[in-house]
Amino acid sequence: MKISISQIYKLRKITGIGIMDCKIALTKTNGNFEKAIDFLRKKGEKIAINRASLKVKEGSIISCINVDQTSGTIIGLSCETDFLSKSSDFLNFLSKLSDKSFLYNTKEDFLSSSYNGKSIQEMIFEKISVFNEKLELKIFEKINSPFVINYTHNNKIASLVGFSSKIQKSIAKNIAMHITAMNPIAIDKKEIPKNLMKKELEIIRFQIEKEKKPDQIKEKMIFGKIKKFIMENTLLNQKYIKDNNLTIQEYMNRSFSKNIKINSYKRISIF
Numbered sequence: 001m002k003i004s005i006s007q008i009y010k011l012r013k014i015t016g017i018g019i020m021d022c023k024i025a026l027t028k029t030n031g032n033f034e035k036a037i038d039f040l041r042k043k044g045e046k047i048a049i050n051r052a053s054l055k056v057k058e059g060s061i062i063s064c065i066n067v068d069q070t071s072g073t074i075i076g077l078s079c080e081t082d083f084l085s086k087s088s089d090f091l092n093f094l095s096k097l098s099d100k101s102f103l104y105n106t107k108e109d110f111l112s113s114s115y116n117g118k119s120i121q122e123m124i125f126e127k128i129s130v131f132n133e134k135l136e137l138k139i140f141e142k143i144n145s146p147f148v149i150n151y152t153h154n155n156k157i158a159s160l161v162g163f164s165s166k167i168q169k170s171i172a173k174n175i176a177m178h179i180t181a182m183n184p185i186a187i188d189k190k191e192i193p194k195n196l197m198k199k200e201l202e203i204i205r206f207q208i209e210k211e212k213k214p215d216q217i218k219e220k221m222i223f224g225k226i227k228k229f230i231m232e233n234t235l236l237n238q239k240y241i242k243d244n245n246l247t248i249q250e251y252m253n254r255s256f257s258k259n260i261k262i263n264s265y266k267r268i269s270i271f
Helices: 005-015 019-028 033-042 088-101 107-112 120-131 169-182 194-209 215-233 248-255
Strands: 058-065 071-079 136-144 147-153 157-163 243-247 262-269
Touching: 005 019, 005 033, 019 033, 033 194, 058 088, 058 147, 058 157, 071 088, 071 147, 071 157, 071 262, 088 120, 088 136, 107 120, 107 136, 120 136, 136 157, 136 262, 147 169, 157 169, 169 248, 169 262, 194 215, 243 248
Parallel strands: none
Antiparallel strands: 058 071, 071 136, 147 157, 157 262
């Protein structure tokens, strides 16, 4: 299979790895990007694990919570140009939609809901003629919890966090900001998807097998790498971004009752 220059540059953009290494990885995996990334990681290249994101050519996202702070949404509207996605008219329209979004549980219900005598979908269609670009509601995510906080960064990354009880807003916001910045894959070890854990173990074993060490030492190295993977990628075990002396769990324990838990979170990015 012939690998195109655009494929190579796309993999380079995702991984940050050199052009020739990207070309070899794509050639070895017949152009499969996911397998090419695994190939590079098995070689020992440090590449961030693929997490929840949406490949939108252009657009913006926003998070919002209701007055009671018990429900929150992330919605995202795609368009055709970066210029429009950053314009005040586009962002004001997105914000207007967001203010009503937490009243509904699914994207379909939201799009068909009425707003001043028009459906949300009709409002989007009308804006197509105004902006002269194709628009589509690409993202709709929702969290319900006894206490929900939100955070949006540059309208390109947005997070929601649901807590088991109401807590100080500034502390909750710090955790939402941490999630936005550090992009955990799960709250804790038991919530890591089994297929992801299996794949990570395979990659680690492949890396360690190349070491000229006794099997007993290799098993200890595998255990250490798995532990590091869990610590670096699960929310409660991650080092708090504002104080690396604390994990998020320790930050929570120090800040309020140990009985308060993070029920769920969502983090969406577009690129």
